Amino acid sequence: MRTTRTARRLLAGIVATALVGVGLVGCASSGGDSSDGKTFTIWQYEAKDSAQYQSWRDAVTTFKEKHPDVDVKLVSTSFDNMQKNAKLLLTGNKVPDVVEVNKGNADAGQLASQGLIENLDPQVQKYGWDEKVKGAMSSLARYDRNGNAGSGSWYGVPNIGEVIVWFYNKDAFAKAGITEAPTTMDELERDMQTFKDQGTTPVASGANAFGALWTWYSLVSAKADRKLIDNYMFLKGSPSLDSGAFAEGTEQFQQWIDKGYLGSKLAGVTGDQMDATWLSGKSPLIVEDSAAFNRFKADAKFDWGTFTLPGASLNAGSSGHLWAVPTKSGNKELAYDWINTTLSSQVQNAIGKRAGLPLAGDPSVISDPQTKALTQQFADVVDKDQISFFPDYPVPGLLDFQQSGMQAMVNKTKTADEFTKELQAFYSKGKKQVDG
Template sequence: MKATTTTRGAAAGTALLLTAGFLTGCTGQPVAGGTAGGEDSDTDTLTVWHFESEESAMGQAWATAVEIFEEENPEVTVEVEKQTFEQIQKNAKIVLTGDDVPDVMEFNKGNATAGQLAAQGLIAPLTDAAAERGWDRTVTGSLATTGRYDADGLMGSGDWYGVPNYGEFVGVYYNKEMFAEYGLEEPTTLEEFEDVLAAFANQGVTPLAEAGAEYPLGQLWYELVLAYGDRQLVDDYQLFANDIDFRNEAMTQATEKLADWIGKGYVAGDSAGLTAEDMGVSFIDGTYPMMVSGSWWFGRLATEAKHDWGQFNFPGNELHPGSSGNLWVVPANAGSPGLAEEFIDVTLRPEVQEVLAREGGLPVAGDASAIEDERTRELTENFQQIVEDDGLAFYPDWPVAGFYDVLVSELQSLVNESKTPDEVLTGLQEAYDEGKADLVGE
């Protein structure tokens, strides 16, 4: 049967929000066992929700997965419903308490998102399927962390509740023409990176495109934390393995280093008020020679940047901001959990992973050597090297709810020079400790 695609617009989102007042008291109960469980009550239809555009690498890959699934299951009608990220993020808890739920849907990873759904019993555990179908052998190490959640909804251990099939990470984009103009080469260590920063600054060129009003500056700070830290620090900070003191050596050195870079003019003084969009546009138009940001910029740079550019991993780091991409999850009330598991399995097949690879989508099981485009192959190889080194360290705002806003505010203060590095660390510590107590009750 041919798949049908529909888009749920503002009216549907509004209707869901209007029901929120009647459902705020409803919470799910944890699902026992390690499988989506039970027989399919509906063997004729598979309903898929995702929020990727048709032109994106993921959108093209999911379309390929639907085609393969249909060929192998001609008796099943696949209904693809396009949501927006915001609709799924805001309304998931409301929708999933009812019976009219998708069979499989794309959902954001992390303690405050997929973890909450898992802890409330709104999505089904997939541990048995992960073992039987080999997902736990394809998705391993730090790449698998976001797919597993414990009874409290904390990521990194417990049952599988979601399956990623692509990844993302933060690295350095650079303007090759500006590097050539000033006789500079791609750095391979933090010391060499600082030499490049200084060389541009000495010529009156601000080297780093940045944005203090949104996530980018926090990711630069975290790159520096990881330059001085190790996996134990990541586990303590992100997974609460041990208590963490923000005045540890790595975080102190990183915050002082960022302040030093700001003082030396490596980051523009007005960047405290700039957005990620401002940052990206300024790199695209050739104003700045470097931008530290995520793989999600790749497609736009490939389309819009007129200068020659490239990408390299943050010099000298073994750990990098990044994670799996979003997860496929199966609602606990899904009518076709078996079909859902089969669809998830298809998305991990070589044919689908190759589409992700070709379009710059960073597959978890793709072959980078098969990619013809040089830039796309370089990006994929850089990501695969990080995965092989078990180097994904997640994102700095992930550990606790509300930490994103605090991180942005504190680092803006660093750019404005209204706070010292020690005062910034104090603000971060207080917000982190409060958020952690809310999560784990300590």
């Protein structure tokens, strides 16, 4: 089954605190209510087969060696339970000592503005976390007094990131007479045209998933700059979405549709169907989240590689979820040391070897060539501060609007100009509602 994008929620909105599941509250007795330093409780919601969870298990061993008298409890819950019930948990009598929370205004931002998680500025300075979590990777870790992301104090610390990349079938490229991955936009378009001329749909895509959306936003990001994207994401100023980079990227996306680079009848294609098309070898390229890497590595029967969009100014992607320290934590110093442990080279490199895209890892220690290449590509983007986040972050309802627009564009019932004008109107209305 395809990994869903449950972890990426809209930045704007209200934290849901109604009790809709028993998992989180039912385990509340495991909370870290001791302040004697003898019991230390960590709450997290990553899947147990994920690079983060497996590496955090390693981190627990290291942490115990540093604190042999401490009973460390690594408690797992679900993302949905934590997202819906975080406020209820953190205002209770038994809270974890350190907790994983979702990034964004609706979650970490609300918890910060309500005083439920600690301001980590002193610890960032003490441990130098800002030297490891840099540029845009820190944007969703920082919130102002109103809980708005992008500036202000640190209230959380991510361990990993994600990036949208192009997966390509090396065997299919060689068969088509293409000897290496494209390094410029012109080369990419030339390669796609080569496949199209040979009767092959170049890119496996779908508008009933994220393929078309990520392709569109990648083309927008390629032409954008840091100021435009930060203004768009963090509701600053009046970013233009019907001219400049957004209009140019959308026009190029429409050209790709018209040329057949993404195929036809895409409106109803799901993520699983899109992935299956690439894995079957029917299309040599696919635009996917880096989270698909391990699934593709397990299932692909051909030689393949990855590359970021050639010549792009910025690349779609984001930081991961955040470690936060509850205000009512009884063992805050241990919590800070835990966060520091997860940012250590030992743990970060363990994440990297498992293809988890660490924020402070060293790609050179990775032996698997595909994993090493992806990790280096991500590291290069981060080092150049070229992450543009994801297009549905800024205002409520934007994801549904954008995906509906993608479906209309691939069906050719809406032009690039019509879409960007409607996008501008939707965004401006949503921004006014968020701003109050």
